[in-house]
Amino acid sequence: MPSLNVPQAHFLTLPHKFRAFVAGFGSGKTWVGCSALCKHFMEWPGVNAGYFAPTYPQIRDIFYPTVEEVAYDWGLKTKINQANHEVHIYSGRQYRGTVICRSMExxxxxxxxxxxxxxxxxxxxxxxxxxxxxxxxxxxxxxxxxxxxxxxxxxxxxxxxxxxxxxxxxxxxxxxxxxxxxxxxxxxxxxxxxxxxxxxxxxxxxxxxxxxxxxxxxxxxxxxxxxxxxxxxxxxxxxxxxxxxxxxxxxxxxxxxxSPLYDMAEVNIGHYRNSADYEEAAYLVGQPQPWMAGLDEQWRDHMEKGGIFLGSRAPWLLPVSGTCGVWQAQPNTVAKEAMDGKKEDMVSLGARLIERGSAVKTATQADNDSAAEHSVLSLVVSNVSEAYSQCLVWMAEFVNAPGEVVYKLNQDFSQISLDATILTALFNAVQGGKLPAGDFWQYLRDRGVIDPEKTDDQIRDELETESPGPALDDTEVIPNGGKPSNP
Structure with a gap:
């Protein structure tokens, strides 16, 4: 049973779409927020949620421990993926949903x-x-x-x-x-x-x-x-x-x-109908049905009087000409094949969202790129980038801020791999002064080796404070005046 005080319990019962729990330090704001997330996943499994905090360290130090404790209180389990800033929620082994954590920075x-x-x-x-x-x-x-x-x-x-x-x-x-x-x-x-x-x-x-x-x-x-x-x-x-x-x-x-997802939603509804037909057939005729034949009325009445039982310790005694067996319905392959076909269609429709050449850019979006190299998802991302760029221009005009506004989201959705040969060549280029270290670090960020939220200054500070290797120098002084290598 969830552990909540009266204000927290009242907050969770509010029907409003937008709610705020305003209280002082140690009043349980994070606890009730995590409880709301657990309640959400219990009521709406598979519907992901978002969690926002001023900085990622606050998410790591406050939210991650609290959501793990609250989930246990609700009978749920968590799997925290700090690299992707995600918390996966499970009920036993059943996946309930994901909390996507983002910094406001x-x-x-x-x-x-x-x-x-x-x-x-x-x-x-x-x-x-x-x-x-x-x-x-x-x-x-x-x-x-x-x-x-x-x-x-x-x-x-x-x-x-x-x-x-x-x-x-x-x-x-x-x-x-x-x-x-x-x-x-x-x-x-x-x-x-x-x-x-x-x-x-x-x-x-x-x-x-x-x-x-x-x-x-x-x-x-x-x-x-x-x-x-x-x-x-x-x-x-x-x-x-x-x-x-x-x-x-x-x-x-x-x-x-x-809507780019409309076709997929239509196929998904059809998949649901086929699934309902398949489940109904399994419910009606899916159970094995025992049968007997060759019994006269006297034998039938005798068996009904003593009761008919199933199992290895309850054999059926039949007359000389009697037969028995177990009838099993044949699989409903029509509904199953329809489900499998629609599943393949949904996979194909989903792939089209990131398939290059599935959408055409506007003149502004082209930006020297080939229209054949544009996907539906990248077109959507490009539209969002342009919209926020325009909004930032208006925000700057509100406060009379000078300068040029530049805002662009990543539109490369291909699977990025880490090539050892290229990595070695880039490292040698950095060592030889032919490539800036910042570009090399960005290469590692894109491939998940370095935390994407780390800035160049943070990486540089970590490299300067950490020792480049094990401390093997003979700096220890022995009381007799010698050193470990020179007794």
């Missing part, structure tokens, strides 16, 4: 969840916004302390309920975006909370100025709760575009793209 390790959503539904949205402050009242210290800074809000495809575009010159700009949000509102007694649906409306007015307004859905009508206001950029000027970025599986425009 590097955004590129988090956007993978957006990639997964794009593969699932083919559409997502990102809104760049700034804290509601009075113009000119925010200092650099406020921004560095996080009291006021630009942020990126994520919206699922289902939350983007309306949008329009307008042609301005040679561009098609967003003129309207309506976003559905769910917020927690305190109840009148101050002890509870309830979810309220609100709509955030982003507009370009007739003068081409970006405004925001918020409407709240009530029992009888939807009323405006925040009147239209004009967000300003870092120079105190109004925006001439809506800083909202669509993400798609094919491109990042306002059109609705197909």
């Amino acid at each position: 590097k955004p590129q390790t988090i956007v993978g969840f957006k990639i997964g959503h794009l593969l699932e539904v083919g559409r997502h949205g990102l809104l760049v916004d700034y804290a509601a402050v009075v113009a000119g009242s925010v200092s650099k210290a406020d921004e560095q302390a996080g009291r006021a800074r630009a942020s990126v809000a994520s919206y699922s495809a289902e939350s983007i309920i309306n949008w329009k575009t307008r042609q301005v010159g040679g561009q098609h700009l967003l003129s309207l975006v309506v976003l559905r949000e769910t917020v927690d509102v305190d109840t009148d007694d101050g002890f509870g909370s309830e979810q309220v649906v609100q709509f955030r409306v982003l507009r370009l007015d007739a003068a081409g100025v970006y405004t925001q307004e918020v409407w709240e859905e009530g029992p009888s009508e939807t009323a405006m709760t925040i009147a239209p206001f004009t967000p300003l950029n870092g120079l105190g000027q109004p925006w001439r575009v809506i800083p909202f970025q669509f993400l798609g599986s094919e491109n990042n425009d306002t059109s609705i793209d197909d």
Whole structure:
């Protein structure tokens, strides 16, 4: 039985999609968070979850030990893979799911969840916004302390309920975006909370100025709760575009793209139907059925009176002409073959996601690469990279930050192997001064030899502090004045 105090138990019973357990040091925040993960895997086996912390050392020192203890408390087992920052959850020998751990230090390790959503539904949205402050009242210290800074809000495809575009010159700009949000509102007694649906409306007015307004859905009508206001950029000027970025599986425009996983989902449903037919047949006729023949009514009544038993110690006594046997249904090969065929189809469809030449880049995405060398997954990753690059440009404009924004996710999904010959050649090149050590370390990072989260400075510091080999120098001094090698 899970060990929870009253606030923790109440937290786990909350029906809200977004919950927060705010408490002081030692109050059990990590414990209740790990309990929520265990509850999730008990209710939704096979559905992975994410765990985020400020740094990976905090995940290693706090989360890993706690989730192992909590899982045991729930009757579960854990298998921690620190190299991949994953925790696999098991119920006995049955796999329940994986907790994917990510650090908040590097955004590129988090956007993978957006990639997964794009593969699932083919559409997502990102809104760049700034804290509601009075113009000119925010200092650099406020921004560095996080009291006021630009942020990126994520919206699922289902939350983007309306949008329009307008042609301005040679561009098609967003003129309207309506976003559905769910917020927690305190109840009148101050002890509870309830979810309220609100709509955030982003507009370009007739003068081409970006405004925001918020409407709240009530029992009888939807009323405006925040009147239209004009967000300003870092120079105190109004925006001439809506800083909202669509993400798609094919491109990042306002059109609705197909889900890359739709075909696989359809085949999976068919596999489920075949599996249900196969299991039903196994249930109805799968058990061995004993039979007897050649019995007259007197013999039948005699056997029924004494009872008919099965087993090596209960032989059946039959008349001279009597026969018996065990009937076993033939395997239902039609349903089984259909299941196997659909399984092969799903493997083929999954391989197409990373198969080169299965998708075509846009002109912006081409970037001197051949279109034939682009896969569905790499196209999705490229779209996510472009979307976050644009969002970072808008965030920089909010705070009037100079410089160029560069953001790119890895698009190489081929299995990378470690070649001993190439490794030796690269090592010799580093030793000979022909290759920077940082490039050699990056080669080892890509192949999992070095932790991908380690920076060049961290690697250099470790190499400088560690001894290059065993301490074999004769530095020990013997009281008679000699050394071990010279008694």
